[in-house]
Amino acid sequence: MSTSLSPALIRVLDALRCPVCEGPLRVDASSLRCPAGHTFDIAHQGYVSLLGGRRATSGDDADMVRARERFLGTGAYDPISSAVAALVQEAYLDRGGRDDEGATSDLVLDVGCGTGRHLAAVLDAVPGAWGLGLDTSTRALRSAVRAHPHLAGATSDVFRDFPVRDHAVAALLDIFAPRNPGEFRRVLRTDGVLVVVRPTSSHLRELRAEVQGMVGVDPEKEERLGAALDPYFTELGTRRVDFTLDLPRERARDLVSMTPSARHLDASHVGDSGHLPRSVTVSVLVSSYRPG
Ligand SMILES: [Zn+2]
Secondary structure, three states: OOOOOOHHHHHHHHHEOOOOOOOOOEEEOOEEEOOOOOEEEEOOOOOEEOOOOOOOOOOOOHHHHHHHHHHHHOOOOHHHHHHHHHHHHHHHHHHOOOOOOOOOOOEEEEEOOOOOHHHHHHHHHOOOOEEEEEEOOHHHHHHHHHHOOOEEEEEOOOOOOOOEOOOOEEEEEEEOOOOOHHHHHHHEEEEEEEEEEEEOOOOOHHHHHHOOOOOOOOOOHHHHHHHHHOOOEEEEEEEEEEEEEEOOHHHHHHHHHOOHHHHHOOHHHOOOOOOOOOEEEEEEEEEEEEEO
């Protein structure tokens, strides 16, 4: 058995399925393998490659991941993590999902988990739960699998079918990530909860005003989200999380680097000419949904 086979990966194994033929996966040396012989490497860093040989449609590069690690590592977005964890906890309490010791062995799936910071916060809040983070970026997954002892990671593409069995997931997180509502519905248990975080039009507005080329928030985003989720989910509630963040220059650069804007901006020159705001508004909506 490989030393890279983490307890978390063993624990979530039953929830996984072969991305090629949908068969069950079992450990075979330093790989996962389905009965048809499709084989998926477990990286020595601990995540498993379940893209099935296909290329991802997108993914954070090393610079973006480093910026994200530095920024999130300061705790700057912890109020967002806390709001997500609270909604997941509420869903558990509502359905009495814990045993007498207050523990659960449920699976929390984070689609587009990045460095795993938010998923780790949810795992802290729900004792005994196990986490599976999916991301296209292997660099991000290397960090994610170190973020919490209950966290396993796999490469996967949010725009394709997830390598996860039907109704295997108790809580599904989509935090600043693209959405795949049909797959969300398929993998969630009927008593499961979906939590979606997305920016409001005020999010980072001071920074966007100063940094040319930084992508804004599409004003029709909310309508599109509603239309996309409506056939599959019913909204339980929405919380708005607003706060002001101090913005030293290095943090501003990291923040620009970790947004989608980074693909066409050179963040290392952010603020070289002109002003940078000293603080910035963080403004997101955190919603929970149940299937149906
Ligand atoms: Zn297979």
